[in-house]
Amino acid sequence: PAPPAIMSAYSLDDPGEDMGEWAKVFRLRDPPPGPLAWIACDGRYFNAFGAVLLKSLEGTAVHVHLMDADESAIKLIDSTGVACGLSVEKPIADRGYYHAVRFVRFAEDVARLDRQCVFLDVDAIARNQPRFGAGLAARFRPGRLEAWNQINAAVVFADPSTLPYLRRVGAFINRNRKSMHWGIDQLALWCVWLAMDRPDIMCL
DSSP: OOOGGGGGGSOOSOOTTOOOOOSOEEEEEOOOSSSEEEEEEEHHHHHHHHHHHHHHTTTSEEEEEEESOOHHHHHHHHHHTOOEEEEEEOOOOOHHHHHHHHHHHHHHHHHHHTSOEEEEOTTOOOSSOOOOOSSOEEEEOTTOOSGGGSEEEEEEEEOGGGHHHHHHHHHHHHHTGGGOOTTHHHHHHHHHHHHTTOOOOEEO
16 A cells, blocks of 8 residues: 555545546446446456456346457457446556546446446455345455555445536546545545545445
């Protein structure tokens, strides 16, 4: 994770809702109807972990967003037999981009698809089908001291009512795009929560 010394590189005040312009997204398949499990990563990482997660989510609507992936990742999705939505982008980037921009794309898709969604890390396994509820839910980390280590970015539940928060998270990442050290996604989740005067979040 990013060391505390880099905190001075970030603008930590309320960023507004300008999520900026990033790589062009190509939407190839719409996801099935219903509450949605949403995952995003680069092609290499998806090839390593994605099939296991998709199979564990069978029975839940899924959307996959791939960055810098080739045909092998799409073939892997199809090989699972799990019907899912698919979008791609080709930023020709590194893991700093991949892990941070996921939250920009998540906010865009919650708005576009207008339904309950859960953001999941691709290197996870769903032991049960997600239990969707209204509003925002995330995993807080009691006992951690660092600002970038307070909210875990591995699982975040959201719905259209949470878009002001999600858009500000995306805007925080956009404002600090020249300092996208590892952990900026979790830093954004925490700093925006504070800047918005701690909106209600169900703790997972």
